[in-house]
Amino acid sequence: MGNKCVCIATAEEESDAVIEKNPKCVSTFRTDVLRGIRSIPAVEGEHWAFKASPICQADFKEMTTSMRGVQSLKRLELIRRCLNDDCVNMLGETLRATPIEMVSISHNKITDKGFEQFCSLVTDNTTLTTLICDGNNLSTASLGFLGDCLQGNHTLTQVCLSISTGGGSSDSDIQKLGVSLEGNASLLSLQLSGEFSSDKNNPIVTPTGMRTFFSKLTNNSTLTDLRLAYLCGDSQGNSAKMQGVGPAMAQCAAYILQSTSLTNLDLTGNNIGDEAAESIAGVLSQSNLVTLSLARNCLVNSLASIGRSLGKPCRITKLDLSHPFKNSIASKSGVGTNTDSITPLVKALRSHGSDQILLSSLNLSGITLNSTAPAQLCSLLESVPSLTELRHSEMAMTDGVKIGTLLQANTDRRSKKPVESTTDGPPPELKWKRESDAASPTDIKVSDDSEFVDVEFGNDDCYD
Helix, strand or coil: CCCCCCCCCCHHHHHHCCCCCCHHHHHHHHHHHHCCCCEECCCCCCCHHHHCCCCCHHHHHHHHHHHCCCCCCCEEECCCCCCCHHHHHHHHHHHCCCCCCEEECCCCCCEHHHHHHHHHHHCCCCCCCEEEECCCECCCHHHHHHHHHHHHCCCCCEEEEEECCCCCCCHHHHHHHHHHHHHCCCCCEEEEEECCCCCCCCCCCCHHHHHHHHHHHCCCCCCCEEEEECCCCCCCCCCHHHCCHHHHHHHHHHHHCCCCCCCEEECCCCCCCHHHHHHHHCCHHHCCCCEEECCCCCCCCCHHHHHHHHCCCCCCCEEECCCCCCCCCCCCCCCCCCCCCCHHHHHHHHCCCHHHCCCCEEECCCCCCCCCHHHHHHHHHHHCCCCCEEECCCCEHHHHHHHHHHHHHHHHHHCCCCCCCCCCCCCCCCEEEECCCCCCCCCCEECCCCCECEEECCCCCCCC
């Protein structure tokens, strides 16, 4: 592959990483661009050298030069290439002359300075529709830079942005983003998340900033997908500094759900307690929501309210309540999830007629089950035929087989296929996975023949 690429892996020495020039990488990139390839890295072509290599600044300059004016290239993924602020500045300039529609600059060495320059260059871009910028060294200031960009940009439809550095919160940044959304008519999906840092006791947003953000969002009529995950700093929410952030977020979300076009809402990991979760449950029947995630929050006594809300005229088809945790601030009782935690939810769902519930996917991973829980879940699947995907991280194989058979039966009913009796094991279409309670939200491992399994039906949404 030409000269060897060297990138120091340790976080402490990352800023001193040395990447040598790689002629093979540059030539491969240029060849793919000139022959009219639409996506880099691509499935076809000799993209392997480019796909596997960090890129030095000199090489990246040559690459961006070769891209200028090329009409065929539409998707560009620059993930884990050790790109710095100067590199993304070059990229921003190139995008002005190249009709690329999707760019991912995730997991590089981009700081606030580089992201600010990039956003200013993208403001008047008329072809870029998707921007993904996760895993860089960005602070809350990046929210303000994104807000400035969205004030003038009218083509971006999907933005993913994560904040990784500590240093506390700034209301002005989240407020500026809210103001931009108030007048923006193109953005359909906004996904914001915080990443764990050494400064876990500082929330990324404050209750005041969150309320202002949502107050501006009430005037937006195009945003359908909103993710605000891990914005409290400490995912367990044990610091008093995080006390009001999650509840304020949930209560504001409940307010806007009655008047906005949101169909997908993800509030994972924000220290949301029972009272705040119930405020969302109370307006589900008045909202357009199809999917809702309250994963990794402090849900103890609110599951029954959520279950009852699904029995009303409601559009929810996918619900994630996985991995709740104990917290003395979010829950007045100070008690975390227990062995009876799914019982109120199951009873509430079973109390409604099967034709009233549209729920097709339910994630209960990380919730402890007692001995009667498998039987309750089987009864739930019989009562709610729309349910075709059920996840749980603690399930004995024999119980998993029963639940898997019922899931398949529900799936066959929805597709109007004849239901076949299965006694020798789970249907071949089922996918078995096990998820550790301590795993991160994206850490899902395929199981072996272990005693406990997680039954999964269907596919997760992802970027193609």
